[in-house]
Amino acid sequence: MKRLLLAILPHAVLVLALMFLVLLVLHEYNPYMNFIGSSVSRIWLLAFCVLAIANSVVCIVRERR
């Protein structure tokens, strides 16, 4: 289970990063839809930040072993 989670983690970060790239492009296309500033976007941003931190910690720990 731990191996599976560690294997999925970088992919989750990648997917969320790509998702926000898409949202940034859509925001330029139509700012009135509020893709970046909405409450839904902030929840996904929070998840992205948490996963990015976790992924970074895992990478740093592996690097130091």
Place this chain on the structure above:
Amino acid sequence: MQNKEREKNFLPLWAVVVLDTLALGAALVVFALFHHVLPRSVSPAQTVRPVSATPALVWTPSATAAPTPVLEAAGDLPENTPEPDTRSPWAIQFESHFTEDTVITENSYSSPNVAVEVSRLELRHGDRLNVCYVADIYIADIRSFRSYLPQDEEGYGMRLEMGEMARQSDAIAAMTGDMYAFQGASLVLRNGELYRDGRWQTYQTHCALFYDGTMAVYGPDEIDYEAAMADGAWQIWSFGPVLVRDGKPSGDYGSGMAVDDPNPRAALGYYEPGHYCFVVVDGRRPNYSFGMTFEELAELFVDLGCECAYNLDGGGSAVMMLNGQGVNIPSGGGRELSDIILIAEPPAEESEAVK
């Protein structure tokens, strides 16, 4: 050997790319679902009442009817005593537009309290032809200018077609609102009721209609919700951009690449207390009507003579109705809306919001 065993446990690269792409698609679908597909339920949380210093144009003739002359102790009323005028100030000011009886034609409605006339304009911008409809509106009572938010058993936030909402609200004239249920989390104030308290979301533009009939527009971070409600805001909309301010184009229309292009539009204009207009521009039909940019729409409101004007939800949402009939040709056949603004006869009894 160990490396070969490890390689066997990894998916091939193409499978990883496909799975990540599918995961990205799924994440975007889930985002869209919660962002603008699923309605967000709101419920009235507070009633905003008109301030005493700014009396509402909610007309109760008994309140300010002209006093009857004092009778002489032994005589009759003097001859030619004028009947006290019990009409509202707006009904007197705009009396040439109102009619004693209700008159309904193909493009107009008039009664003692409401006058609406829709005109069709064909405008040319460069090589683009644009068809727009202007509803010129006079009201005698502020309660005639309302919003309608359909609700189901879960509360407000549901979507309905314009025709059904206009029917449910007894609208004489109706136009799309600001799709409050599907954008942002700004404050939502309709018909004197506070439905969503987004007081910290001031970065959007706003338009406020007050109980005294005045209308004000606000750029990003300009509105003070507390002050607006204290001043007796009757409606607050949030979509934008601000098109006209103080009789001149605002010049600041946002930077969305698609939104700035010519599109179908719906917007609200203000002349003076009691006199307003709804404007809908058809678009996305090159052989009929191309659509307008915000700059062109602002120029139209300036040409109409509006003091201020505010853009509402356009595109496929731009719809206008009069006397139960559609006025324009909505792009893509229109769509379901979360709210409309409407003109109707004032309610017979004083509403709770204005007591």
